[in-house]
Amino acid sequence: MTEARNSDRSAPDLRPGERVADLPAEGDAALRFIGRIRTPWRDRRDCPRQGRLDGLECRVELFAPWAEALEGIGDYTHLEILYWLDRSRRDLLRQNPKSDGRIFGTFALRSPQRPNPIGTAQVRLVRLEEAALIVRGLDCLDGTPLLDIKPDRCEFTPKAPPKAADR
Helix, strand or coil, X not given: CEECCCCCCCCCXXXXXXXXXXXXXXXXXXXXXXXXXXXXXXXXCCCCCCCCCCCCEEEEEECCCHHHHHCCHHHCCEEEEEEECCCCCCCEEEECCCCCCCCEEHHHCCCCCCCCCEEEEEEEXXXXXXXXXXXXXXXXCCCEEEEXXXXXXXXXXXXXXXXXHHC
16 A cells, blocks of 8 residues: 655655555456547536535437436436546545545545546436437536436336335
């Protein structure tokens, strides 16, 4: 493990008190990007910290053949969007989010810097446009890879009959 010091930074781009892990070679899982997210934010400094349902409109574009998988999505007003924070560090154990000396473990934060940088946002569906969703509530950079789209769990009713254990 590497810890940053005020005078001698042992790892690049670390704030005082932050610590990173020595990561093993990748290969635990394979993900399939199903599209790209288009937002007005190209720099992390401009991106909102948490999305707001009244925030700016963003476009969630699906690659072929995934457009067909949107069938029925218009029945929901709110969705959960999962995305890959492809420009994030993956080795931080402890973080100093405000550079003020207060240190938190990565899992106690909603920081994009995580071992598996999966972002998730609850969004409001504004409209459908062929193979794209126009939504409000995202907090990611333009071009972010899309992992998945799910109906909001509070609006969703299972389509399959109940299992014996659910009755």
